[in-house]
Amino acid sequence: MKARLTSEESRKLWQDYQSGDMYALANIMQSYYSDLFHWGLRLHGEREFIKDCIQDMFVQLWKAQDSANSVENVRSYLLVMLKTRILRELSKKHVTHQSILTDEYSFSVEFAADLRLIEEEHEIYQIRKLEGVLNHLSDRQKELIYLRFYQSLSFEQIAEVMYLSRQSVYNLLQKSLGSLRKHYDIQSR
Amino acid sequence: MKNYESYTMVDFIQDEDFRDWVQGHKSRETFWMAFTELYPEKKDMLRQAEHLIRAAHVNPERITEKEIRSEVELFIERATTGHSQAEIIEEKHQLEKKLYWYNILRWGLSAAAMVLVAVGVNWYLHAPNEISPGVAAENKVGPNMVLTSNDTEKPLRILLVDSSEVILNPKSRLSYPAQFSDSARVVYLVGEASFSVKRQGQPFMVYTGEVVTRVLGTRFVIRAFDLDKKITVQVQTGKVSVYVAKPEQVPNKKEVNGLIITANQEAVFEKSINQLSKTVVANPLKLIKEKPLDVFKYEEVPLPEILGELEKTYGIPVQFDFENFQSCKITATLSNESLYEKLDVLCKAVAASYEIVDGQIVLSGKGCR
Helix, strand or coil: CCCCCHHHEEEEEEEHCCCHHHHHHHHHHHHHHHHHHHHHHCCCCCCCHHHHHHHHHHHHHCCHHHHHHCCCHHHHHHHHHHHHHHHHHHHCCCCCCCCCCCCCCCHHHHHHHHEEEEEEEEHHHHHHHHHHHHHHCCCCHHHHHHHHCCCCCCHHHHHHCCCCCCHHHHHHHHHHHHHHHHHHHCCCC | CHHHHHHCCCHHHHHHHHHHHHCCCCCHHHHHHHHHHHHHHHHHHHHHHHHHHCCCCCCCCCHHHHHHHHHHHHHHHHHHCCCCCHHHHHHHHHHHHHHHHHCCCCCCCCHHEEEEEEEECEEEECCCCCCCCHHHHHHHHCCCCCEEEECCCCEEECCCCCCEEECCCCEEEEEEECCCCCCCCCEEEECCEEEECCCCCCCCEEECCCEEECCCCCCCCCCCCCCCCCEEEEECCCCCCEEEEHHHHHHEEEECCCCCCCCCEEEEECCCCEEEEEEEEECCCCCCCCCCCEEEEEEEHHHHHHHHHHHHHCCCEECCCCHHHHCEEEEEEEECHHHHHHHHHHHHHEEEEEEECCEEEEEEEECCC
């Protein structure tokens, strides 16, 4: 994986974008593209549709450049924006789709254990078992785990992206660890 | 300092350092290696947290740098032109074609790059100030591209990462990658600039609108002029190759239609008819400077011998019928005249004429009997 922008670098780019530098926004798009694309596909599996959503989102950001907010964390801000756009577009496409503020949206991810440098049979067995449990968690629980480990968000940012309070995120995590504990001896404290 | 003694599973999950270490990003390697010795009671929890992070790994999606680049370029085009959705789809299609062509071009060129012998290279490029917006968008932007515009009145010096030097003239723009790729060094120019190219394995290429110039040889000067209809590339010494980068003509073979331009030749690209042709520069310069005296005194010298010397001096092939002109003996003194003036003198002496065909001088006449 290539190095991600540090949050200082992305904040600087964001400020440049706010003061009218289109290339700064293009640079942000370039840097976050693969992560945004990955995130989008978790919400809806159509590649071209997700590309269009990302494209429209950045064009929208550029058009609204005058009124752009200062942003604490560029990554989580973009993830929220993209998610909202995708869910809105989907609800337009399929009348049957639930309103975006319900937690009914689907989230599909396939956890695939990283077994590099693990040699012991016993350890491999345990990690595989955990992988199986993770893949059977609810969509919201998977989303949380994914946002923490794949997108490297803090709990605060996860709350923002999942439209939840920080406390709810914490509860959801405890619940997930509870499920893991049933199948695997995970200590909670 | 974190309070690791009271660390819970949730704390481990939240800890950036720890996650980075498990995911192999190596931060604070020694600390986490020694952790279980420092906090033996946390050993199991540490292992479990590590297992959880490993189990939660997700494979990245397959998306190429090229796809991302084309999306970013599309964004820039939309942001700058404000075009509608329908237009964008068509433009996107065109863009993909262009990128396809661009990649074929790069493939072909890097394959040919083995023979590169560039030393220190000076050239001039003077391209049209206005090129079509599509080409401009493709040329100016890309991944990690740096765009430098010279809005001042004076030439601006730019040092590229490979230590090549560019003097960018006023009202000109140069864009180039912050880091050159392994296969080629590609820069995009609108306006006028002179280059001193550092010798290196990868070829150095300059994109100017529809024309691509690639450095093959040693020392040369390139000029492209006539702001509207023509782009021309002139070579003083050494070799460059010139290509047309026209997206509509994507060839299905790897061969690239281009010209090799050597000393005192020039390539002319007629934009209206999309044609690239080769001719001789308006004022050919002598290649060989080490002659003590620039005066050539000839007494009863066969014409072919003189023509051979001119060919060597200016590096321009001279074609003629050897049999015909072998018997023509010339007595003349040639010094500071231009190549064309010399040719005029010689032709007059033997009642011949010359024309320039495909970058060469062709002499014809009845000869001397």
